[in-house]
Amino acid sequence: MEFLLASAIGVMTAAGIYLVLRLRTFPVILGISLLTYAVNVFLFTSGQVVIGAPPVLRDGVTVYTDPLPQALVLTAIVISFGMTAVVVMIGLGAFLGSNDDHVDDQPEIADDQAGGTS
């Protein structure tokens, strides 16, 4: 179980970082989504992996799993979901406006815009 979780985190992080380095909006957003999945699983395991144990106090149970990481993961999921939605909208706006989905600065274009719009 630990091996499965650890390798899942590793693979998702590696794939995420690779995609983030692609410098086009769509792969970068996918890469960031993968990174957030990886971090969610990582947070989930940070309180030790216990299988089949309840997180809330109950009569007659002695083995519990740590409930706090689950709460942290919920917060992280909500925030990263919202953030991804925001960046998709802004990226779409930028793409439709300038007809270019590069994430990095394009020197010649940047200079043209500097003279034209500001």
Added chain:
Amino acid sequence: MTHWLIAPVVLPAMLAPFIVLAARYHIGIQRVFSIAGVVTLIAIAAGLAWGTADGTVMLYLLGDWAAPFGIVLVGDRLSTMMVLLTAVLALFVLVYAIASGWDDRGRHFHALFQFQLMGIMGAFLTGDLFNLFVFFEVLLIASYGLMIHAGGDARLRAGVQYVLFNLIGSTLFLFALGAIYAETGTLNMADLANRVALIGPEGTVGIRVAAVLLLLVFAIKAAVVPLHFWLPSSYAEAPAPVAALFAIMTKVGAYAIIRVYTMIFPPELEATAGLHVQWLLPAALISLAIGMIGVLAAKRLDRLAAFSVIGSMGMVMISISLFSPAGIAAALYYIVHSTLAGAALFLISDLVRIGRGNLNLTPQAPVAGAALTAGLFFVGAIAMAGLPPLSGFLGKLLVLDAAYGTDLMVWIWVIVLGSSLISILGFARAGSILFWKAQSVAPPEDAPVRMPPSTMSYVAVGGLISLLAAHTIFAGQVHGYTTVIAAQLFAPEPYITTVLETQGKLSKPAEDH
């Protein structure tokens, strides 16, 4: 338990939805509420700063749950000073935004502005690392909206970079928090300070990784080279009042480094030995050099201001990474100065844009309202470059003095003084192109007649400049206070015991009710 400590978070949090829901189509009402909110915020912040000035640590237990089980807000001298600085900066920025009409060029400026304040205030006041993450996200979400306020292709493109960079930063933050929780089982800062100290020298791998990850996250926020790449485009393309407010955002990173690396991972801690001097200090020195070279190389005035922010953050980080009481005291003095000076520079570059149409550093016909704008630019440049008589000079002197006698003293002195010279050249070049060479260029025939900026805009910028002057005149008192703050930071026991030993109503035995 006083409830005032949470007021700087709750007030903007209530005001922002009210502005969206009730005053959506009435910019006048929005302006009134926004200004009233910020003025109230200054009053509350001043009250909190007054209450903690004698060294009391204010504590607010949310839901009356005792730490480390509940979330706490903690106000000590450092956090209340930063809250006060934010509130004062916000007032002048808001006045400028209203006077120049920036707030009316897109929707929801005032609501986002209040949410931004909520996030910044919360980040300064929280006593819990996960809560710090949440408040970082609050201020970032609001800043995404503010950053692309009023739209435009160039701004949207810069906005995409800004958002993506910060998303990666947030992911790193979560990795760091997960690692810290796995190692220690707590995320409360005071509790962490106790538990990290207990980790033996053989088990430091995990906590060392976590400390470095956390430092990376805060360094992204503070725009320390080589993690500064998000700053120049986004600050230059953001609307000027927003960029001016962002001047405090880099300081949130600096604040977090000061807080976490004096209390949880202090320099004498074996687990993270060498992190501060071997890594942070060289990075800070390079930031200062790169920032000031950027000032000299910038082709546009707004980029120049953005690079000067990087440079001044480098100066702040040099002073912080000495991790001595004198260094922290100097850093805090310089933080106040660089926030005000950076904000003033962004607003001044907007004054130039109003009077000239663009910000390219090429000789063009004179700027409308040149006399006053040029005067303000002159004062702002003196402050940012750190020439006497303004507070930049005193701040730099304090940093140099704090560095005197340390191992890397030669490097620090050479880079600080050398980069000052470069930045003076950069500012002098920009000023002479903008205001002097303009006299020798005839305006083109079809040039539109440009109106000088409104009087209230000048009042807002002048207000920031006069605060800088006050920061210089009362330098003795301010530096005295920052020295006391540093002393409190290096003796964190009262902070830790206040947080951990205050009992909440709910955690007392039942018969007490």
